[in-house]
Amino acid sequence: MEKKTFSILSNKAFYIPIILLSIYFIIRLIDTSKIMWIFPFDFTNDISSHMAKVYFLAQYGFHQLVPYWYNGYVLFKFYPPAWFYFTLPVYYLTKNIQVATFISILLIYALGFIAISIFGKNENISFVKSIAFFLLFFANPLAIGQLLRVGRVTELFAWLMLIPFAIIIFHYKNRKIDSKFFLIIIFYGIMLLSHQVVFIISSFLLLSLILAKIKQKRELFKIASNIALTAILTSFWWFPFIRDISQSSIMNTKYNFGHRLLEFNKELLVENTISLIIPIAFLILFYFYWTGKNKSKKELLFFLPEITIAVLFLLRIVAFIPVLSFIYPDVYNMFLLFFSIYFLLKTEFNKSIKKYISISLILVIILGITISIVYTPWFAKNTELDKDTISIFPYVEGRFIMVGYEESYGKAFYSYAPIYYNLETASGWSQQEVNSEYLNLLRTTRLEFDNKNCEGFINAIKEINITYVISQGNYCNFLKNCNLNEKIIKGEVCLYLV
Secondary structure (H helix, E strand, C coil), X not given: CCHHHEECCXXXXXXXXXXXXXXXXXXXXXXXXXXHCCCCCXXXXXXXXXXXXXXXXXXXXXXXXXXXXXXXEECCCCCCCHHHHHHHHHHHHHCCHHHHHHHHHHHHHHHHHHHHHHHHHHCCCCHHHHHHHHHHHHCCHHHHHHHHHCCCHHHHHHHHHHXXXXXXXXXXXXXXXXXXXXXXXXXXXXXXXXXXXXXXXXXXXXXXXXXXXXXXXXXXXXXXHHHHHHHHHCHHHHHHHHHCHHHCCHHHCCCCHHHHHHCCCCCCHHHHHHHHHXXXXXXXXXXXXXXXXXXXXXXXXXXXXXXXXXXXXXXXXXXXXXXXXXXXXXXXXXXXXXXXXXXXXXXXXXXXXXXXXXXXXHHHHHHHHHHHHHHCCCCCCCXXXXXXXXXXXXXXXXXXXXXXXXXXXXXXXXXXXXHXXXXXXXXXXXXXXXXXXXXXXXXXXXXXXXXCCHHHHHHHHHHCCCCEEEEECCHHHHHHHCCCEEEEEECCEEXXXX
């Protein structure tokens, strides 16, 4: 078959995908914008914790003792600080943490679009396809559900750093490393200071460059030097992290994220289905891409780390490999998706199958958006329970804890209370920041409450220095029967003094 029968997908093939993804992305952004005036208290929620930490940073500073959670803890000793510093200037300008957080999200997407446009230009990808690249990566249903809706802004910020990191890697793939390569230190370092899991998986891309330069000792030395310099410049965070990690609960966690891939139940059905489709799509698209490169050994060697990850992930072997087993499936999917999109845009397909690829892309996007609409919750308005709980806070005059909350996310109130009422709690929303012994005390408190053991519950809350208990509904009767002093009742919510 003649070579002329092969060509890359035209811009027209991406018009409908761009329209579909843009509409859904804009709708979701508008929905998320409600965070500027509605504080989120629902369970689909990581963003509340991050907003609180921006406030803590503004009030106390890096590695300072924050009294609001866990009877006091050191800020960012065991949690990466990059996104919070990125958002801090916006908070200073707006004086509103909720507005600042949404603006920060918009800035990440804007910078992501610029970065992908530069990447596209460097890789001879048209502007239309660069738009498609941005939407397929940042605005796909998976990214909207797990990053935008849940509010994993630290991870989202790390994926933003992946783009300029990839620009540099791909630029020097077939070029000699010069002085400009030092820019990789900035983005590799920020990734480490943003999200450790994204940093680990993205390091495989750096391994790709090492393999591309495997026979060039001088080039390898330059790469190693920049890696070492990155480690030195970020040591202000990772050195105390490693040195004092025994003071946290990180090493004692029994949960293995990789084992989610081995669980076949209703809750994980969508996640595990996606975790089959994406690595398979990656491998198929790479094969077409590689074939179009005349099965170049250099291309195969360069993408070998990503291929290895795809195979291990597809076969669920990552669940049994140290370090890799602690990377949750969504991160693998996003990483492999980035390369899958690249292969899709760069591959010369046989003209007889191009139309089927175009149609399949549209159908996959429609199906993904439909599933996202059904499974990804929309921004939740505050319930009467939320409003009653907020109305209780002005009456709290000491350290408090919340028990018995099932419809609203109790942890979210631990973020709201310090920001708006300057209240402290013996609990909090950053478990890795405290040791396992302290977490066991909190678990004992909840266990004694659930078992309706008055004596055990009162002893437990006294041990963690609690003076006020907030609960709701029928649980208030339990607190009353424990002879705690009723402070006030607002609707379904009660406040008791120990």
